Amino acid sequence: MRMSTVLSLLAIVFVLAPSSAAAAGAVDATTLANLPPAAAIGNLINIFLAILGIIAMVMMIYGSFLWMTASANVEQIDTAQTLLLQGFIGFVIIALTWSIATYVVAKIGGAT
Secondary structure: OOHHHHHHHHHHHHHHHHHHHHHOOOOOHHHHHHOOHHHHHHHHHHHHHHHHHHHHHHHHHHHHHHHHOOOOOHHHHHHHHHHHHHHHHHHHHHHHHHHHHHHHHHHHHHHO
16 A cells, blocks of 8 residues: 555546646637747646645655554654655745746746
């Protein structure tokens, strides 16, 4: 129940994410073709970072689950702490990347 569980959760997220995004009125290929280049690139970056954010959250949730079910198993607790730390660091990097990308795309979009 280690890597196969994580991969199964990620597969479920990737299968369900496009249908929920389409229901929410997300950007599709024809809309991207009609946008200015800076806006289209910004939308693609946002979609990519959202997927990475979901992966980071799944890592943190899985690490929390491992920690709660460790039953004083030191090896499992260490694995859980590592997953939580890596997920948190990934989430911080994703948030910083999003803020920098938003700033750059806004500046490029305003310059044209």
